[in-house]
Amino acid sequence: MIITDKFVMLNYPKTGSTFARAVLKKIHEEYNTFPKLFLKKTGLIKKPSMIEFIVSKGTGIKKSQHGDYRQIPEEHRNKKILSIIRNPFQRYISHYLFSWWKDHPELFEKEIDEKFHNFPDLSFKEFYEMLALSAEGECKKNIGAETVRFIKFFFKDPQKTFDNYNDGYMSKKEYLKDMPEIFFIHQENLNAELYNFLLCLNYPENKISFIKNENKINVTPRTKNESKISDFFSSEMIMDVLERDKLLFDLFPEYAKPQC
Numbered sequence: 001m002i003i004t005d006k007f008v009m010l011n012y013p014k015t016g017s018t019f020a021r022a023v024l025k026k027i028h029e030e031y032n033t034f035p036k037l038f039l040k041k042t043g044l045i046k047k048p049s050m051i052e053f054i055v056s057k058g059t060g061i062k063k064s065q066h067g068d069y070r071q072i073p074e075e076h077r078n079k080k081i082l083s084i085i086r087n088p089f090q091r092y093i094s095h096y097l098f099s100w101w102k103d104h105p106e107l108f109e110k111e112i113d114e115k116f117h118n119f120p121d122l123s124f125k126e127f128y129e130m131l132a133l134s135a136e137g138e139c140k141k142n143i144g145a146e147t148v149r150f151i152k153f154f155f156k157d158p159q160k161t162f163d164n165y166n167d168g169y170m171s172k173k174e175y176l177k178d179m180p181e182i183f184f185i186h187q188e189n190l191n192a193e194l195y196n197f198l199l200c201l202n203y204p205e206n207k208i209s210f211i212k213n214e215n216k217i218n219v220t221p222r223t224k225n226e227s228k229i230s231d232f233f234s235s236e237m238i239m240d241v242l243e244r245d246k247l248l249f250d251l252f253p254e255y256a257k258p259q260c
Contacts, residue, residue, distance in 0.1 A: 001067040001071070001072065002020075002021060002024050003072075003073075003076050003079075004024070004028070004079075006079065006080065006201050007079050007080040007081065007082050007201065008072055008076050008077075008079050008080070008081050008082065009021075009024065009081075009082045009083065010067065010068065010069060010072075010081065010082070010083040010153070010154070010182070011067070011083075012083050012084055012085075012086075012153060012154075014086065014091055014094045014095060014098070015083075015084040015085065015086040015091075015187045016084050016086070016187045016190045016216070017083075017084055018217055019190065019214070019216055019217050020084060020190070020194060022217060023194065023211055023214060026210075027198070027203065027207055027208060068152065068153040068154065069081070069153065069154050069155070069156070069180055069182075070156070077180075080183060080201075081180065081181065081182045081183065082182070082183050082184075082185070082197060083154070083182055083183075083184055083185075084184065084185055084186070084187050084190065085184040085185070085186060085187065085252055086186075086187035086188075087187070087188070087255045087258070088144075088146045088147075088241065088245050088248050088249070088255060089229045089232075089233060089238075089241060089255070089258050090187075090229070091146055092128060092131075092145075092146065092232075092233075092241070093124075093229070093232050095131075096124050096127050096128075096232070099120075101120075101127075102120035105119060105120070107134070108130055108134055110133075110134075110137060111130045111133045111134055111137075112130075115129075115130075115133070116129075116130050124232045125234070125237065128237060131145035132144065132145060132240075132244065135147075135148045135244075139162040139165070140162070141162060141165050141166075142243075142244060143162070143165060143244060143245075143247070144241060144244030144245035144248075145244075146241075146245050146248060147244065147245045147246075147247050147248050150247070150248060151247075154179060154180070154182060155175075155178055155179050155180075156178055156179070156180055157178065160178065161175060161178050164178075165247075170246060170247065170250065173250070175247060183197065184252075185197060186254075191211055191212050191213070191214060192212060194211055195208055195209070195211040195212050198211075229258045229259065233258075238258060242256065
């Protein structure tokens with residue numbers, strides 16, 4: 001995660017967070033030289049500062065920049081929280097194409113043993129079904145894999161949310177009480193929305209105007225047609241995603257009618 005004087009950015013994977021981190025580092029780097037840090041500490045100047053907060057990943061020695069809401073240090077939770085949202089359909093596609101899952105069969109041992117014996121040579125439909133079964137097994141509810149990830153990353157108490165999840169919980173929007181206030185910008189309009197967010201926080205326009213034309217980085221390679229949802233999802237699969245991931249589409253209704 002990124003922690004600045006004015007806000008905290010949670011780096012939700014596969015949404016363009018690598019781009020956002022690079023942009024924020026570029027904006028803040030000129031204020032992180034020793035003379036300016038010293039002057040800032042003495043109170044002689046007031047310039048924005050930033051740290052990249054790296055969290056432990058599991059019980060091993062691995063570290064991750066993808067710290068979730070519960071890992072925000074207590075002294076920074078009163079700040080505005082920023083993150084990036086992406087079309088859930090596109091996130092499923094991106095995860096499949098990125099293929100990280102192929103090198104981690106230990107994450108799907110039960111599903112591979114019971115059904116997907118051809119792992120890792122899975123079609124997209126098989127991959128989606130494997131994720132759905134894994135998500136069901138984890139939360140014991142009919143919740144989609146993208147929603148499970150979202151709840152675990154952003155909610156105050158993910159297990160409580162899973163326990164309370166039912167039709168009434170959804171229809172009454174009770175989940176909103178279990179979610180902190182987070183400002184989301186859209187991955188498909190990332191440059192403009194990140195620029196506007198910083199501008200509203202009084203970052204100097206001449207220091208952030210470059211964001212509007214900055215090139216994307218760390219993009220998963222794909223052919224020109226692979227970004228089309230209909231190239232991956234059948235109409236039946238689309239309906240299944242809309243049902244399993246209905247919490248996400250309730251929060252972000254702009255994605256509830258996929259452009260096929």
